[in-house]
Amino acid sequence: MSRRTPAAVGVAVLGLALAGCTSTAPVDAGAGGPITVAATDDACDVSATEAPAGTISFDITNGGSKVTEFYLYATGGRIMGEVENIGPGLSRQLIVEVPEGGTYETACKPGMVGDGIRGAFTVTGSAQRSVDTDTRLAEATAGYQRYVNSQVEALVPKTQEFVDAVVAGDVEGAKALYPVARTYWERIEPVAESFGDLDPRIDGRDDGEPGVEFTGFHRLERDLWQDGLQPDSTAIADMLMDDITELANRVPSVELTPLALANGAKELLDEVATGKITGEEDRYSHTDLWDFRANVDGSQGAIAALRPVIDERDPDLGPLLDERFAALDALLENYRDGDGFVLYTALTPDDVKAMTEAVDALGEPVSQVAGVVSS
Ligand SMILES: [Cu+2]
Numbered sequence: 001m002s003r004r005t006p007a008a009v010g011v012a013v014l015g016l017a018l019a020g021c022t023s024t025a026p027v028d029a030g031a032g033g034p035i036t037v038a039a040t041d042d043a044c045d046v047s048a049t050e051a052p053a054g055t056i057s058f059d060i061t062n063g064g065s066k067v068t069e070f071y072l073y074a075t076g077g078r079i080m081g082e083v084e085n086i087g088p089g090l091s092r093q094l095i096v097e098v099p100e101g102g103t104y105e106t107a108c109k110p111g112m113v114g115d116g117i118r119g120a121f122t123v124t125g126s127a128q129r130s131v132d133t134d135t136r137l138a139e140a141t142a143g144y145q146r147y148v149n150s151q152v153e154a155l156v157p158k159t160q161e162f163v164d165a166v167v168a169g170d171v172e173g174a175k176a177l178y179p180v181a182r183t184y185w186e187r188i189e190p191v192a193e194s195f196g197d198l199d200p201r202i203d204g205r206d207d208g209e210p211g212v213e214f215t216g217f218h219r220l221e222r223d224l225w226q227d228g229l230q231p232d233s234t235a236i237a238d239m240l241m242d243d244i245t246e247l248a249n250r251v252p253s254v255e256l257t258p259l260a261l262a263n264g265a266k267e268l269l270d271e272v273a274t275g276k277i278t279g280e281e282d283r284y285s286h287t288d289l290w291d292f293r294a295n296v297d298g299s300q301g302a303i304a305a306l307r308p309v310i311d312e313r314d315p316d317l318g319p320l321l322d323e324r325f326a327a328l329d330a331l332l333e334n335y336r337d338g339d340g341f342v343l344y345t346a347l348t349p350d351d352v353k354a355m356t357e358a359v360d361a362l363g364e365p366v367s368q369v370a371g372v373v374s375s
Helices: 135-167 171-187 189-193 198-203 216-227 233-253 258-276 288-313 317-333 349-373
Strands: 035-039 044-046 050-052 054-062 068-073 079-086 091-098 100-108 117-126
Touching: 035 068, 035 100, 044 100, 044 117, 054 068, 054 079, 068 091, 079 091, 079 258, 091 258, 091 349, 135 171, 135 216, 135 233, 135 258, 135 288, 171 189, 171 216, 171 288, 189 198, 189 258, 189 288, 198 216, 198 233, 216 233, 258 288, 258 349, 288 317, 288 349, 317 349
Parallel strands: 035 054, 050 117
Antiparallel strands: 035 044, 054 091, 068 079, 068 100, 100 117
């Protein structure tokens, strides 16, 4: 998904320096405990603008009237961590591993659009990486990296097939391939989104953000289902393929942290809640349930990689996660149609309500995973 404009368009610098580290110290951000963030519709008050390298916790409270998000960005707009979909009056926690000292940026995004309300954030010193000090955490991230690689390996040829159909003017063929190609993107969305510049080009919507060209999957979706192929559809399709190829080239250099897996698992469920359960994302094709399934798959993939760590540290949490994933899986199976799913437009309000409840019920234990992993 992307409702957002690029934070800072530029090359994400993906050296060893950027992602992957934590101290073995507990969750508190230094001696002062979690950093609080008071978010409103026009302010983003962060209680500290500096923290030592390692695991940093932010407690975000939305005192505004709009749904908001909170981000921590590294140089170049790379997302270190984010929490989406914080409703008015609600609080959420972001626990993020920041290995290297340097200059970062915090942002609240009231209404979940635009660049948000930015603030400078300094990280001092450096910390040992959690994956260097804990074999289980290293295995978890390596396992998830393999999962991501496998999805990218399918994403590239499937997108190529879709793009080829668009270029050939084969509307029906392209329509059939659209949700299939997207599946591989939606499964790894938090990793893909961490490249701040690529995500809006590949998966942006026509929500009329000023200065943002409407390109990517959803632009082609609009052409295929609503407007008919346009004079520039071929160019848009070629650009999509270039962007997906660039994504595939960049993914191997991403240094994942165990906390990024945990946060990503929750982000995927937020994606479902904000984009799929609402029918917002695939507004022309109504193939939202395909994306829904893929987001849940991706969440499950990240949780599965972390499972040995979860079982070691909180023996009750794993079985609860299993139960809630199984309940959501069972519900989704009711909407299967051949290789895919019924269209979003076939759902009744009661269907949507039941799925919303199942997603919320799963999101609750998934949101505990970051705390367990960093404990
Ligand atoms: Cu998406």
